[in-house]
Amino acid sequence: MIKAVVIDDEPAMQEVNRRLLKEYFPEVKLAGIGNSVESGIELIKKEKPHLVLLDVELNESTGFHILQQLKPYSFKVVFITGYDTYALKAIKFSALDYILKPVNEVEFQQAIQHAIDEINQGENQQLQTGVLFETLQNENQGKKLVLKTMDSLHIVDACDIFYCRSDNSYTTFHLANDEKIMVSRSIREYEELLSGHGFFRPHQSFLVNLNHVKRIDKSDGGFIIMKNKKEIPVSLRQKKRLIQLIENL
Known part of the structure; x- marks a missing residue:
């Protein structure tokens, strides 16, 4: 059983993720939902999930702050973000998985299935996340x-x-x-x-x-x-x- 958590500050998006995980991925147990950087960090430390569905824009902060405070981490991240954000381009440069808002069910299934495959294969995304943070910090370089x-x-x-x-x-x-x-x-x-x-x-x-x-x-x-x-x-x-x-x- 794969344990997952959702960290998103929009109740509607929380429900979308909950519903789609339940409908398409019965092998994934949703262990909890966070709605801020602080609650997200606490949830991850408590549940030790295999998979984190992480909203990029969290209130006045970003989901990236969660990752920075939990390094090195052993879970797989699938980002949730809007179109045309600089963060999305950085995620693409890093070849990391993401889900775009508004959520398309087919794209959701593809992203989560790919994440599950990598979890089952024991793959680590530390190198990719390192490139992500470097890209975010050096936007014009x-x-x-x-x-x-x-x-x-x-x-x-x-x-x-x-x-x-x-x-x-x-x-x-x-x-x-x-x-x-x-x-x-x-x-x-x-x-x-x-x-x-x-x-x-x-x-x-x-x-x-x-x-x-x-x-x-x-x-x-x-x-x-x-x-x-x-x-x-x-x-x-x-x-x-x-x-x-x-x-x-």
Whole structure:
């Protein structure tokens, strides 16, 4: 039996989490609900849960303060947050599980099932949480990105990524040291995540770090020549925008 707690300051969200856990995850026992940083810390210390459903925005504070005061911790966290928050982007950079408000039942099931699988496999998320806190503290500086493969967690500096290549629902990262890392997430997700950090998608199959572009070859429709001599195709639709971005670097 997996023991869980919910920490959320909205009664309606508390009830949603309670109902969905009961309906879809009978193997999960809800041991209690907290509604603040203080009550959340007390609840976790008392119940020692395997799983914590943690609201990011808690009254005048955040759920991150709970994690900071309980380090190192042995439970798995699934964050609950709204759209378009900086915290959500930091969570994505860290490859941590989250549920968006308003809650979609399918997405809720996917996030909780993934968390349960990792609990059963004995996986620890300390490294990912370390990246999360670093991202939150250094909003305008270079970012670290957690890439999860079947057997490893890779912590990569965004500045070391030359380009990404899409293969259906998989994305392969090509790094500065010629290392390649393939993850089972779409390139569109990484385009959204890295768009504010010097990355551009010149072609449906590629996402490039503009800081590693050596030159643009305008012949034969257009190619990007990377500093590692790799050639990246440029779609006709993106060619003008690419040139404008390069000129403004």
